[in-house]
Amino acid sequence: MMETEVSVNEFVTFQIEGEIFAINMAPMQEIIRVPQMVKVPKSPPSLIGLANLRGKVLPIINLRTVFEINEKEIDDSSRVIVVDFGETLGFLVDRVASVIEVDKSKIEETSDVQSIVKSEFLKGVIKDIAGFNMVMILNIDKIFEREFSELYSKKITEAHFKGRKIEEEKEEVFIEERQLISFLVANEEYAIPIENIQEIVQIPEHISKVPNSEKSIIGMMNLRDKILPLVSLRALFSLPEKELDEECRIVVLSLGKLSVGLVVDSVREVLRVSKSLIEPIPSILLKDEGSSEIEEICRLDRGKRLVSIISVSNLLKGKKIKEVLSSVEEEKTEMEQKKEVREQVDDEEQFVVFKIDEQEYAVPITSVQEIVRVPEDLTRVPKTPDFVEGVINLRGTILPVINLRKRFDLTEKPRDELQRIMVLIIDNLSVGFIVDTVSEVLNIPKSYIQKAIELSHEQAQLFSRVANLEKQGRVIQIIETKNLLKKEEIEKLEKSEEELEVEH
Known part of the structure; x- marks a missing residue:
């Protein structure tokens, strides 16, 4: 198994039992605070447990246990370094220090190094850098092989060679793009992936009110002989109300067999943007991880224009909204209803x-x-x-x-x-x-x-x-x-x- 190198000189440094270590930045995905975890019986002693990382199950390994040193209570400084080995793993460390750039010539062998870590887990040492007397480069591959070689070595090796090949060919492959439709609400720009949108229509002359409905439900309209419930995006985002005018538009969203109209202040444009310009919203901004209405941010005009990308599935989660949507679903025959129940089961x-x-x-x-x-x-x-x-x-x-x-x-x-x-x-x-x-x-x-x-x-x-x-x-x-x-x-x-x- 090889570490794919984004830059052979880039490392993230961290502390364990007072000593400073580093790992190559290439396989590293992110650094997070220690999340809540679920323990796994019959697993290696170094596995603290499983955590939920944005919808994915993340196993977390305690490096102190791997190095056979005393455990330390998790505190505010503790961090989990998330690394991709084909399967994503998290490594618990005492504290993350910094990201450093190192010239290859400054990396020395570890034969004479005395450390809390066995030499088999070290692949090099850097002296006198970033204010540290000595930084030891961990061989994450060796750690991984020791803990999980029985089941993963072949699988992970293949995954990394495949990932390396993709990286090498990346420049020759066309840039992947996403299509979004952007619109304004209270002078802020939002967007929805085009695949979630059926059409965009004007505000009708007549909107039927829905008694005892949630504030965000404006009412219902007739769209080509079908009832379309209308939901105010301003109300969903707890923004001040605004009277509907000729600039307002209804973005018709597809929710399986149902459709819903999302009322916005105005539609701006159709965007075709490179996936490289889109990134997940920082977890620190999420109120409830995994259920936020805004999941991604699109950076345009060199970062001067930020477009918030809406998750349609998370946007319309409210119980009352679901009740309204259900109430306007087209009537089905008894046979269709029974079939639907069977499929659901x-x-x-x-x-x-x-x-x-x-x-x-x-x-x-x-x-x-x-x-x-x-x-x-x-x-x-x-x-x-x-x-x-x-x-x-x-x-x-x-x-x-x-x-x-x-x-x-x-x-x-x-x-x-x-x-x-x-x-x-x-x-x-x-x-x-x-x-x-x-x-x-x-x-x-x-x-x-x-x-x-x-x-x-x-x-x-x-x-x-x-x-x-x-x-x-x-x-x-x-x-x-x-x-x-x-x-x-x-x-x-x-x-x-x-x-x-x-x-x-």
């Missing part, structure tokens, strides 16, 4: 969500036989794995019970009233699993479910998928129930079950 999966050690997990509802309280006493079974708490008699059937905390190598917890036994069917065997609490039955759209990042073999077997509910700020790990027990463990449980049934 097919596009979702149903899960039972539960918690262990304050982390959320889910199992498909089809694998859950029932959920029962934990009895006061469980019958111990000799010659079974440590995580088997015992067995209970469930309506005449001997049910083995497993402590899921022990199965996930987590600290034990005293019994309480909230704990439950989830009875799952694994390879035709009913097995009970003790969890801290069962939260809910949740329908999750398939579009929110993605393949989990493989961090270790056992973790990948147990948690093959993850549900990323970014609007709710939740990352739910989906358990592959058939892999909760190994084949030999199932055989032992079946044998113990048969022996107990004979005794009874």
Whole structure:
């Protein structure tokens, strides 16, 4: 695996345990504050957890753990350096210092360097630069290989060689462009991608009011024999009201099978701009990351003209707006409605969500036989794995019970009233699993479910998928129930079950 070099001389420097390190800027995407994280059982010790980074699941690695030095409490100075290895990873550091430029001739070998870091993790050293006596260049490739080589080395190598080739050919490829339609609202310029826009029409003579509707709903109009709800962008952005005049326009947006008219002060122009001029809005400006109405900024006229690009899906999230949109949807026949319901069900999966050690997990509802309280006493079974708490008699059937905390190598917890036994069917065997609490039955759209990042073999077997509910700020790990027990463990449980049934 090779680090793609944007500039061989550019490095970002950071501090760990009082020493200064640097990594090449090329694979680095950004530097962020330490986000909220979800812990992953059966993962490498260096993995602190998973975080949500603008809709993507970001694994975060503690470099202190990798370097086998004492952990440090996360504070205001702590940062996560986000690096792209084909899969995006975050590295926790004590503090980020600066970006430096270094002449290759100043990079020396590390053979004589004494550091908290093993020499295998260093690829060079820079002396007397940017006010530092010595800056050690980390070999991120080596760190990555040590932590995840079992599952990723081949995949990531291929991804980086492919990325390198793209970079080398970039100058020969035509510049990718995006088409936007820009308009004014309260003298500020906004834009919407042209693919979201059906048409632009003038304000009609008559607008039908919608009783008891949200302030942003102006009313409804007839557009070629179809009802079109009208929404004020001024009201959505909490700007002062303005009387509709001849300059105002209605930008007709497409929302699947529905259309909505967005009322703006005036339409300015159709823009065709290079993607290089468009960048995500800085996260510090987001009120609620992942749900902001403005997602990107387009810089024109050398940065003198800024155009805010609107996310149509985030703009019209309000409950009352959705109710109005639903109320004006064209009537469907009973057959069409039934078909729509079937399609909607097919596009979702149903899960039972539960918690262990304050982390959320889910199992498909089809694998859950029932959920029962934990009895006061469980019958111990000799010659079974440590995580088997015992067995209970469930309506005449001997049910083995497993402590899921022990199965996930987590600290034990005293019994309480909230704990439950989830009875799952694994390879035709009913097995009970003790969890801290069962939260809910949740329908999750398939579009929110993605393949989990493989961090270790056992973790990948147990948690093959993850549900990323970014609007709710939740990352739910989906358990592959058939892999909760190994084949030999199932055989032992079946044998113990048969022996107990004979005794009874």
